[in-house]
Amino acid sequence: MADIPQQPDIQMEATDLYREETVTDRRVGSLQKLTPIKSDGSRDETRKDIYVGQTQILTPAGALPLSFEVEADSLETAVARFGDHAKAALEEAMQRLDEMRRESASSIIVPGSGPEGGAPGGNMPLR
Secondary structure, eight states: OOOOOOOOOOOTTTTTTEEEEEOOSSSSSEEEEEEOOOTTBOOOOOOOOOEEEEEEEEETEEEEEEEEOOOSSSSHHHHHHHHHHHHHHHHHHHHEEEEEEEHHTTTTOTTOOOSSSSSTTTOOOOO
């Protein structure tokens, strides 16, 4: 009988709770305002609000979703900084895609290094 893997401990962290509020312009994207709260639902004044921007960029391969934190101390500031943070997130995503392309292009397949020690696709030797 196969061993059953141990189930992960799935518990919410009662000291790290946030209430979510979503704001959108219905054109470019949305901002999530995460307000820190205590486990009783009251505002936790010891932690700052967090703003998370979300948008999509259309590419030839389809929509590329972007999600990024916006450094701000108010909704007004987060809205004003949305575009700059979205551009930075897009640049970072493009750099990661370029890095993945380079890694993929530099992968070298050596005959005889497959799982069966033969040619890819089976045990038939190369001619």
